[in-house]
Every structure is written in structure tokens, then in C-alpha cells.
Amino acid sequence: MTRALSWFFSLVALGAVALLVGVFVWQSLPVWHHEGWGYVTGTKWFFRQKEFGTLPMIYSTVIVGLIALVLAAPLGFGAAIFTAEYLPRRARLAVKVLIELLAGVPSVVYGLLGILLLRDWIYNLFEKFEPLSGDTLLTAGVLLAVMILPTIVTLSDDALRGVSSAQRRAARGLGLTHAETVLSIAIPQAKRGLGAALLLALGRALGETIAVFLVVGRQDNNMPEHIFSLRAWLEAGQTITSKLGGSETNIAYGDPVHWGAMIGLALLLLIMTGTVTLLGTGFGKRSDA
């Protein structure tokens, strides 16, 4: 009975995802007909001229996510090692609760803090490089780093705690110091879990909307000449989520190609976050600890 029920509910969940993807594919068909592969390789989005190229948005989404990850990973891992390996149990739980509380702060609150503090900070800090305003890919990346930090900390902490204490004791018995035990026993054993923490955090970063919306500048078609150009980080951009969060969806409604282009963005986003999340979950499961 339990078995049948669990099969049933798994199928319902699967069906819901399949339906979602199905609707997105179906609704975005007009734009695929209209643009073909140009939809993902084109660099110009001018809806009045019926041009729908999404590459700059994919670029901005990926860059913003990567900036967030690069900034949050060392901090998050450091904090997790501290809570999991050095804090006594009670203190660890207290710190963990606080950090998980941060994960529950609504993203619009982060966004408003970003407008109030982060925009001006970045704008003045990088004045030498003459950013046109404080709305930049970097601002969005830094803001996202703060937002995904709790995810990284709490998942990494779980991964480290999953390493059996027998191994730790054995290591200490062989004469390794506390720090050496952490570095050569706990971290290598937990590396899949740590990787999964990063991937799941990236999934969250890619899909975050309103906070990014408020600080990224929402400038269309800002594709740099070289994709690794750091200068582009100090310019405004448009991510897939900030495009979807804007008022263009209201204009698109009723025009099949334009509407298809907006839904197509949702499909691209779903594919990106879905892949990263699935990778993260699978990565964590095959633990060799």
C-alpha cells in the first residue's frame, strides 16, 4: 500500500514537471519557428522589430550566478567547517538556526538593501573604472552571493557532519592535529556533498528574480566583445529573470511570437536551473563516505 502510494505521488510530481515543460514548449513554439536557433545565439532583442535573440540574457544570467558562487563558496565553506568541526553541539545549532533564518528573508528585502547600500558602494568603490551607474552585473552578483550563502553553509555543514566520527577518532589516534583531520579526512570524505551544496546554491542564484531585478540595471543587448571581459561586469545587464519580471510580459500578451519569446525564456531558465539542481542532487547522493 505504502509502496503503491509512493509510486503514485512520485508520478504526480513527475507529471507536474512534464506538464510544465510541455506547456512551455508548446507556448514557445511560435518563436522557435520565427527565430530557429537564432533564438539562443542571437544577440539582439528588439521586440518591435520582431528580433528575439537571448544570448546576452543567458550570458548575464550565467555571469551573475558565477560571481555569486565565486564570492560565496570560500565564505560558505569556511563557515561550514567552523560550525561542523570546531563549534560545540549547542553553539553549532544556534549558529545554524541563525544562518537558516537568513535563508528565509524574502528576496525583495535583499533587493531593497541592495538598492540602499550595495549600489552606491559598488558605484563609488569602482569609480576609477567609470561605471555608468551602480546598476551592474557585479552588484547583482554580490547581492546574490549574500543570498545563497545560507544555502552553501547549511548544506556543507550537513555534508561535513555526515562523515563518521569513527574516522575522525582514528585520524586523531594516528597523531593528526585537529586541523589536519579536517583537511585530510573530513573534507575529502564530504567532497561530493560540498559539490552538491555549490550546485544547489547556483540553482537558486540562477532563478532569483526580484533582488536581481532591482540592481542589475535591466539593459538589453549588452553583450561584451569577449565573454570573459571583466569590464562588462561593471556594466548594466539583463538576466533572464529580470526580463521576465519586467512589464514586457504585459506587452507581449496577445502577440504569439513575442509571447512565445517570453515563455521561451522561462523554458531556458527552467532547463538551466533544472540541470544544475539535478546535477547537484545526483552528485550529493553518490557519496563514497
Added chain:
Amino acid sequence: MKFLPAFLALLLVTPTLFAETLKINGSTTVNLPAAEATEILRAEQKMDIQVDTQGGSSGGISMLGDGLVQIGMSSKPVSDDDRAKFPKVKFDEIHIGQDAVAIIVSKDVWDSGVHALTKQQIQDIYESKITNWKDVGANKSIRIAFFNKEPGRGTWEVFAHWVYGDPKKAPQVSFPEVGGNEETRTKVSSTRGALSQLSSSWADGKKVFALGVKGDDGKVIDPTNENIANKTYPLSRPLFLLTNGEPVGAAKSFVDFMLSERGQELVKKHGYMRLKDLGK
């Protein structure tokens, strides 16, 4: 189990409660007096009203079209395209006041001596032919940081209508975009060399400054109430409440209130022109 009857009763009552909720959505410009009217009607007539500003004027039109709200707020007329999108909806435009769109700049630009622009200069800035304030009369070199109102906003439509004759003829440009009035004001005031379009009532002259429009004869017309009322200032726009057909029930009470003496005072309080000021 003793809560079950109470719970069931609640289930029965809830739909009727929801049925009386008047939902309003649209332009942040119209929202200012509308939200205050909502407060008054809630307190005095115990009306249940929800006001939101998702998507600006276009959001108001499309949510009314979809039947998600009973009243849409818009700072632009309903276009033929909008009517074609929602053929079953009979859009009724109720004119409640008039607003002007100001071309606003940050303090450093104002202090550098730029107090007015010609239409041609504004067009050149919009098309990135002019990118420095020095080229339009500033006493020093400041790069122009143009924040474009996002398409679909009433403010943008009025701007594009004035510069290009028809919003559809406006060239597609790529600038950082801003949405609501609050966001526009915050971003312009905190950015050097900033320029944007903003409802004139939000241009406070402390954080952001409204430029005048310089005519071919060199005469500067500022967006003052007088110039808006006698239509010498070119960038003005009507403010509408939109309903599907003649307003009825709660929607009618709301519309009637906005058109009453008290409602019109709210329109004036937020810096817009009353119907009376327009000679209506």
C-alpha cells in the same frame, strides 16, 4: 473535532467575502491618489479594496482585460492594439486628472548649468548621438547616464509620442531601464550624470530636477502647473481609471469618489491637475 463546524462555516463565508473585494491594479502614477482614496473608503464605508501596481499602466490594462481586477489604473489611453487583444472587454476610460512627464536630471547635472533641452537634443541623447552633458551646455564633462523608462509604462509612451510622433516609430535602444516612479527617482538621484523620464509631480527639485523644454524660438517652458493646464508644456498625459463597461457596485462607488470634490482634492494633493483645472 469541535472546530469542524466553525471551519465549515468559514469555508461557506469566505467566497462571499472575496466576492466583495474590489481589486485595482496599474500605473504607479495613478496609484498615489487612488491608494489614498482606498484608505478613506476602507475607513468610512468599510469597503474591502486591494490596490497594486504590477506592470504599470500596461499591467492595469491587461489585468482588467483578463478579469483579474475590476478597475485598472492607466496613465495612457487604451490603444487599439489593447482593444484587439481583449475583444470581449469593453474598456471604459474614466478621466480623473492630468499629469505631466518631466525630463529629470541628477543634482550634478543641474548644478553644471543644464536647465533645459530642445526636443532635438533629447532625441539625440535617446539615440546615443550625444553622450556627454558638455555637448548640451554643461560647464564640465559629465557622461550621460540615461535610465530609460521601461516600455509599457505610461511615462515612456508619452515621451516617445512627443519625440517621435508615435511610440511605434521610436527606435529600439538599449539603456538600463527603470520601472516605477520611486525606483526612477532613487536611481537618478544617486547616479552622476543621470537622466530619465518621470512624472513631474515626483520631481521634487531637491534630489532630482525637472528640465524645461526649449522651443525653436529659444523660449524655455518648464513643467509648471500653469504650463500643463494651458497645454504649452508638451509632455502631458491624462490619468484614467478603466472599467469593463460602465462601472457597477463597489467599482462605481470608487469611481464616483475619485470624481467627487474630495477625490479631486487627492488628485491635486499629489501634484496632478484636477479636471476643474483643465476646464472640464
